[in-house]
Amino acid sequence: xxxxxxxxxxxxxxxxxxxxxxxxxxxxxxxxxxxxxxxxxxxxxxxxxxxxxxxxxxxxxxxxxxxxxxxxxxxxxxxxxxxxxxxxxxxxxxxxxxxxxxxxxxxxxxxxxxxxxxxxxxxxxxxxxxxxxxxxxxxxxxxxxxxxxxxxxxxxxxxxxxxxxxxxxxxxxxxxxxxxxxxxxxxxxxxxxxxxxxxxxxxxxxxxxxxxxxxxxxxxxxxxxxxxxxxxxxxxxxxxxxxxxxxxxxxxxxxxxxxxxxxxxxxxxxxxxxxxxxxxxxxxxxxxxxxxxxxxxxxxxxxxxxxxxxxxxxxxxxxxxxxxxxxxxxxxxxxxxxxxxxxxxxxxxxxxxxxxxxxxxxxxxxxxxxxxxxxxxxxxxxxxxxxxxxxxxxxxxxxxxxxxxxxxxxxxxxxxxxxxxxxxxxxxxxxxxxxxxxxxxxxxxxxxxxxxxxxxxxxxxxxxxxxxxxxxxxxxxxxxxxxxxxxxxxxxxxxxxxxxxxxxxxxxxxxxxxxxxxxxxxxxxxxxxxxxxxxxxxxxxxxxxxxxxxxxxxxxxxxxxxxxxxxxxxxxxxxxxxxxxxxxxxxxxxxxxxxxxxxxxxxxxxxxxxxxxxxxxxxxxxxxxxxxxxxxxxxxxxxxxxxxxxxxxxxxxxxxxxxxxxxxxxxxxxxxxxxxxxxxxxxxxxxxxxxxxxxxxxxxxxxxxxxxxxxxxxxxxxxxxxxxxxxxxxxxxxxxxxxxxxxxxxxxxxxxxx
Amino acid sequence: xxxxxxxxxxxxxxxxxxxxxxxxxxxxxxxxxxxxxxxxxxxxxxxxxxxxxxxxxxxxxxxxxxxxxxxxxxxxxxxxxxxxxxxxxxxxxxxxxxxxxxxxxxxxxxxxxxxxxxxxxxxxxxxxxxxxxxxxxxxxxxxxxxxxxx
Ligand code: FES
Ligand code: FES
Numbered sequence: 001x002x003x004x005x006x007x008x009x010x011x012x013x014x015x016x017x018x019x020x021x022x023x024x025x026x027x028x029x030x031x032x033x034x035x036x037x038x039x040x041x042x043x044x045x046x047x048x049x050x051x052x053x054x055x056x057x058x059x060x061x062x063x064x065x066x067x068x069x070x071x072x073x074x075x076x077x078x079x080x081x082x083x084x085x086x087x088x089x090x091x092x093x094x095x096x097x098x099x100x101x102x103x104x105x106x107x108x109x110x111x112x113x114x115x116x117x118x119x120x121x122x123x124x125x126x127x128x129x130x131x132x133x134x135x136x137x138x139x140x141x142x143x144x145x146x147x148x149x150x151x152x153x154x155x156x157x158x159x160x161x162x163x164x165x166x167x168x169x170x171x172x173x174x175x176x177x178x179x180x181x182x183x184x185x186x187x188x189x190x191x192x193x194x195x196x197x198x199x200x201x202x203x204x205x206x207x208x209x210x211x212x213x214x215x216x217x218x219x220x221x222x223x224x225x226x227x228x229x230x231x232x233x234x235x236x237x238x239x240x241x242x243x244x245x246x247x248x249x250x251x252x253x254x255x256x257x258x259x260x261x262x263x264x265x266x267x268x269x270x271x272x273x274x275x276x277x278x279x280x281x282x283x284x285x286x287x288x289x290x291x292x293x294x295x296x297x298x299x300x301x302x303x304x305x306x307x308x309x310x311x312x313x314x315x316x317x318x319x320x321x322x323x324x325x326x327x328x329x330x331x332x333x334x335x336x337x338x339x340x341x342x343x344x345x346x347x348x349x350x351x352x353x354x355x356x357x358x359x360x361x362x363x364x365x366x367x368x369x370x371x372x373x374x375x376x377x378x379x380x381x382x383x384x385x386x387x388x389x390x391x392x393x394x395x396x397x398x399x400x401x402x403x404x405x406x407x408x409x410x411x412x413x414x415x416x417x418x419x420x421x422x423x424x425x426x427x428x429x430x431x432x433x434x435x436x437x438x439x440x441x442x443x444x445x446x447x448x449x450x451x452x453x454x455x456x457x458x459x460x461x462x463x464x465x466x467x468x469x470x471x472x473x474x475x476x477x478x479x480x481x482x483x484x485x486x487x488x489x490x491x492x493x494x495x496x497x498x499x500x501x502x503x504x505x506x507x508x509x510x511x512x513x514x515x516x517x518x519x520x521x522x523x524x525x526x527x528x529x530x531x532x533x534x535x536x537x538x539x540x541x542x543x544x545x546x547x548x549x550x551x552x553x554x555x556x557x558x559x560x561x562x563x564x565x566x567x568x569x570x571x572x573x574x575x576x577x578x579x580x581x582x583x584x585x586x587x588x589x590x591x592x593x594x595x596x597x598x599x600x601x602x603x604x605x606x607x608x609x610x611x612x613x614x615x616x617x618x619x620x621x622x623x624x625x626x627x628x629x630x631x632x633x634x635x636x637x638x639x640x641x642x643x644x645x646x647x648x649x650x651x652x653x654x655x656x657x658x659x660x661x662x663x664x665x666x667x668x669x670x671x672x673x674x675x676x677x678x679x680x681x682x683x684x685x686x687x688x689x690x691x692x693x694x695x696x697x698x699x700x701x702x703x704x705x706x707x708x709x710x711x712x713x714x715x716x717x718x719x720x721x722x723x724x725x726x727x728x729x730x731x732x733x734x735x736x737x738x739x740x741x742x743x744x745x746x747x748x749x750x751x752x753x754x
Numbered sequence: 755x756x757x758x759x760x761x762x763x764x765x766x767x768x769x770x771x772x773x774x775x776x777x778x779x780x781x782x783x784x785x786x787x788x789x790x791x792x793x794x795x796x797x798x799x800x801x802x803x804x805x806x807x808x809x810x811x812x813x814x815x816x817x818x819x820x821x822x823x824x825x826x827x828x829x830x831x832x833x834x835x836x837x838x839x840x841x842x843x844x845x846x847x848x849x850x851x852x853x854x855x856x857x858x859x860x861x862x863x864x865x866x867x868x869x870x871x872x873x874x875x876x877x878x879x880x881x882x883x884x885x886x887x888x889x890x891x892x893x894x895x896x897x898x899x900x901x902x903x904x
Contacts, residue, residue, distance in 0.1 A: 068850075069850050070848075070849030070850030070851070070887045071849070072849070230846075232843055232844075232846055233846050233848065235848065235851065236842065236843045236846065236848060237843070238851070239848040239851030239854050240838075240839050240842045240843065240847075240848065240854060240858060241787070241827065241828075241839070242785075242786070242787020242788070242826070242827030242828050242855045243787065243828075244851050245786075246786075246789075246851075246852060248786075248789075248790065249786035251784060251786070257781065282770075313769070313773075313777065313781045313782060314777045314780065314781045315769070315770075315773045315774065315777040315778075315781065316770075318777075386886060387850075387852075387886060388789075388791055388797070388799060388850065388852040388853050388884070388885070388886040388887070389789070389791075389850070389852045390790065390791070435850065435851060435852075436850060437789075437850050437851070437852030438850045438852060438886050438887060439850075440886075467790070469793060470791065470792040470793055470794070470796075470797075660846055661846070664846060664849065664889075664892070665849075667888055667889075667891055667892070668849055668887045668888035668889065669888070670888070671887075671888025671890065672886070672887075672888055693792050693793075693794055693796055694791075694792050694794075694796040694797050694884060695794070695796055698884075699884050699885070699886055700888070700890070701881040701882075701884065701890075702876065702877055702880040702881045702883070702890045702893065702894065703877035703878075703880075703881040705888075705890040705891060705894075707891070708891050
């Protein structure tokens, strides 16, 4: 999800690359096998490289730089290493990786380079090379986002596993005075045909003394034992017994609690406050202001300033906060409203063109020459992330050093932000990343973490846990921006599509326009039309906005897939056949479409058990390196409410490390998208967010959840992303089904029938 | 001073009588398995059993729990709970996991009252437990599996 950080990074890095000189640039990227500093080990443990330690008790500890926020990355990544290493799965443990350049997420950056799919030209290869080179030099970019964890670590983890395995074999061969090549490995044991065998634990210390194999041969896919199997999640037990540690569960000795009330007007701050009554309340130790906090590179706008109360228990802090009388300085957004936001976007679109992010042929001319044109405008609202675990962070600042317990998707960035807030060196910040109670892009940002760091300066060295109420969480988000998309298409006299253009408008979330971040999912469209133009027009407001699961794909898939449906209808062609025709050059896309058609019963009569009418709609989208198609089956009740009964989803993600968890992610991604499609909407009046809790921003409930069928196609050689890919197509699939059922074309989210 | 019976153990708290049970569990008794999600009985993350009935601890004053049997996820360990946990693992229900304590507390109250729930029964009992990660289809399947397996 790190579109913006990534893209900002590109500019900075390409500029910095020049400074490092031609010789440096020409060298291959440095290895990702061992970090700058050796890994810390506990007694009996030996580190075999920067990714794995083996204990004399046979435990295999995988160093984990990626946050686990539900997406299953911990399990999938551990499987990749354990497979190449031939480790026993039951012996695998995880440990948070230190901050080091080898863990930097290169895929998240390189994938976001603004090149067209299929472009493998010199400029693209050169930019990739430069980025990969640079990404090994800076520490702290081990971000979790962009559906990239597996994609990024697929090779480094396999190399680390294979390299560790060779060292263990070499240690055994030496001890037995035999050839390494005669030894085999399985489930954490090295064996020799003579009958000798030793466990990895027995060999670990000697193995660590062996030379490091830098370029170990990797298994052929047929040799995988774990990869491709549906192993159960490693975090199951902790999460079903209530013992999984989330950031909000941090309880260092002497912990005090803070509750915060931020200016209800977005980006505002405290003018004055009176805490006399609050300070007299039991357990209260401090009442203080907290300044507005900016987003980082993945966002724009400020989180409002506020007043925080520190007390000995969470409830006393919350109650005392209600007794603080606060006057607000509402700031520049005091007149902002959802309608003014959309009006500004719409009028900008009337007069400006924005920056073109994909251009083929001459769309203007083709549209002029067209025998028939079709035009449509679509709108998507602001959306909150509403992670189930509200924003919170615990910080202890004592003796010039800080310990931070934070749910973050970007630990290195958070570390730097804390260091800055406390005026210390980042090396003095020890950041612990427990399980994240949901991320969805919200936890890229360090706003709450920075607030907690400021509070930690006022507690005399005691750790302080800042917990936002759900109301604060809902009203002080970095929202998915509101966008308008305008499309126009032209057919020639033979009815062939000759031109298509899409201009989207809304916030660029701080990224410069030329990088085209807001056109992701559009400017890299696989649809082939002779004349295409994809543009984005940046329209900013004082509202804090940021990345939201699948980023720009979330709106662009709705714009494009709704419009494709309109074009199919206009041309009188079946919507799947229509898409297949524009994707005839793309065998992976065609296969996904034909599988989703077969599995969903596309084209066959639909009968609900109770006789109500139902219809199907389709959407197709490619993002994060994977190709997805969905068919939704809907009905409408007497109250005109849309009900989604069944969704069929097919993904081609190249390689399926754990098909079971991929299915789980697709289900989650679709339900997340469906919550937004059916009723997700943040509105603003007088600069204040109108929704405050789950009664007026309600995710889908169990009773509303459709039956979901997924199929995975995975006969490629490199893994595509998964975590966000289920989200983009669901809204258009449902909207297209609603059209098929009712004849009403819903061009605005959330979907609402007239 | 209030005397609480939580997971079969006695605790004394000097928390104000109107303090929500949730915050006493989390902030004072160090039982963090019960989660804070909304504070307004809207999400179910804080679900515990009060005399075997699923309640939202974020809106249950601690005084109302005094003298009654409170069970939290940490103390949920009967045959129903074991069947549910087996099913939860078999089906890989959890994602981020933050809502799952509450889901299991609601599911266990359901199965105790209704050992063979229909889909409609599951909808009725579980629809107050939100899951932002979208684990619903698997929760439904796991409840059915647990009901079958017992
Ligand atoms: S925290 Fe109690 S229902 Fe949400
Ligand atoms: S598993 Fe994440 S909220 Fe339910």
